Amino acid sequence: MEFGWSEQQLAFRRKLLDFLDETLPPDWSDIARDGPGSHAQMDYAREFCPKMAQAGLLTRHWPVEYGGEAGATPWEHMILSEEMWSIGDPRSSGYMGANWIAPTIMKYGTPEQKAFHLGKIASGEVLWAQGFSEPSAGSDLASLRTQATRVQGGYVINGSKIWTSYAHSADYVYLLTRTEGAAHAGITIFLVDLKLPGIDIRPINSILGEGEFHEVFFTDVFVPDEARLGEEGRGWAIVRAALHSERIGAARHEMARRTILKAVAELRRRKRFSDPVVRMRAATALALARAARLLVYAVVEGRVKARDPSAETSIARYALYEADKAAAAFVAEFLPESLLDGGDGQLRAAFASGATVGLAAGSAEVQLNLIARDGLSLPMKA
Ligand SMILES: Cc1cc2nc3c(=O)[nH]c(=O)nc-3n(C[C@H](O)[C@H](O)[C@H](O)COP(=O)(O)OP(=O)(O)OC[C@H]3O[C@@H](n4cnc5c(N)ncnc54)[C@H](O)[C@@H]3O)c2cc1C
Structure with a gap:
């Protein structure tokens, strides 16, 4: 068993770090202060993503026939995610388009959809939002109600989405709607231009x-048939595979590790790291980040070996939740002053992430349910 990085992987990380050194502006930490959904960071992503694309880094992991690089493995993709996520992700929502929206278009899109969307995502010129959650449909997406009604030449969409990150500046939304049929059987996906008439985007503080969450209202929004991804009523099957990737898509283990190391360095500087309680809590949080990393790596290895998705992803996701939460709690308890206005941008971002990690990309409790069902084969209540 080999736990080290190969020469190729080390070279890739160096290339990426060199690119970030050359590309990120000196005031990057100010831009990143309010998180990837903020106006400042979305604006910056519009400069950064095209540069990343030109450097061959944005969609390097795509299949070769869609412009990916021969020999790039899921490991390089994980290295990319670690380096991006731990500095606050200058791609902003650019990661979503490149990592999971484009792959579902590759698999289920028409030739016209591929021609229209994939090139734009690969060049870094468009940003996407994800319109899944609704006021009464979060964990239970099967109860979503935003209605797409068939009309001549397309559909008319009515309803609303909530907690939509990035919506204020994104160009397109990957939208889950209800067509004919109940529960999962009636879910249909549309690739929707957010500038269409009838779409109203309101921020939620x-x-x-600022900028992280929105409500998005759809009032008689006409979308042509060409905007539908896959067959009518087959959206659930498409999105299940996408959600699987999203669960470990963000390298939270690395953000947690760097957060704890930064906090420890600061505590040492302030001569507050000799307290055995502080040291024990730092070690515990670091151990959780390490455990999460190994579990995430097990999933990556499964992808390299083309194993079918399994409960391993939910186990890794739950470990990321524990690691992120522990890092946030460590900062809040021992360096609370760093979380105030004017405090440390990286630590503030890590704290915010730890506060919401149990909900974003599939709630922690739902992951436990999936582990019980798919990993332990426990009977589920009807
Ligand atoms: C940072 C962040 C970014 C987000 N970005 C987006 C986005 O871009 N687009 C989007 O569509 N959504 C987004 N969301 C919303 C997110 O997907 C939902 O919050 C999540 O799916 C949970 O849904 P909910 O908020 O309705 O909570 P609920 O589903 O109502 O859950 C509330 C609580 O009940 C628990 N619970 C629910 N069902 C079960 C069950 N069966 N068994 C055990 N416990 C259960 C949950 O674990 C949770 O603790 C984002 C959320 C966050 C925090």
């Missing part, structure tokens, strides 16, 4: 700062 939250602990995560």
Whole structure:
């Protein structure tokens, strides 16, 4: 068994770090202060993603026939995610388009959809949002109600989405709607231009700062048949595979590790790291980040070996939740002053992430349910 990185992987990380050194502006930490959904960071992503694309880094992991690089493995993709996520992700929502929206278009899209969307995502010129959650449909997406009604030449969409990150500046939304049919059987996906008439985007203020969350209202929004991804009523099967990737898509283990190391360095500087309680809590949080990393790596290895998705992803996701939460709690308890206005941008972002990690990309409790069902084969209540 080999736990080290190969020469190729080390070279890739160096290339990426060199690119970030050359590309990120000196005031990057100010831009990143309010998180990837903020106006400042979305604006910056519009400069950064095209540069990343030109450097051959944005969609390097795509299949070769769609412009990916021969020999790039899921490991390089994980290295990319670690380096991006731990500095606050300058791609902003650019990661979503490249990592899971484009792959579902590759698999289920028409030739016209591929021609229209994939090139734009690969060049970094468009940003996407994800319109899944609704006021009464979060964990239970099967109860979503945003209605797409068939009309001549397309559909008319009515309803609303909530907690939509990035919506204020994104160009397109990957939208889950209800067509004919109940529960999962009636879910249909549309690739929707957010500038269409009848779409109203309203910000929701939250602990995560400006720009993170929105409500998106759809009133008689006409979308042509060509905007539908896959067959009518088959959206659930498409999105299940996408959600699987999203669960470990963000390298939270690395953000947790760097957060704890930064906090420890600061505590040492302030001569507050000799307290055995502080040291024990730092070690515990670091151990959780390490455990999460190994579990995430097990999933990556499964992808390299083309194993079918399994409960391993939910186990890794739950470990990421524990690691992120522990890092946030460590900072809040021992360096609370760093979380105030004017405090440390990286630590503030880590704290905000730890506060919401149990909900974003599939709630922690739902992951436990999936582990019980798919990993332990426990009977589920009807
Ligand atoms: C940072 C962040 C970014 C987000 N970005 C987006 C986005 O871009 N687009 C989007 O569509 N959504 C987004 N969301 C919303 C997110 O997907 C939902 O919050 C999540 O699916 C949970 O849904 P909910 O908020 O309705 O909570 P609920 O589903 O109502 O859950 C509330 C609580 O009940 C628990 N629970 C629910 N069902 C079960 C069950 N069967 N068994 C045990 N416990 C259960 C949950 O674990 C949770 O603790 C984002 C959320 C966050 C925090």
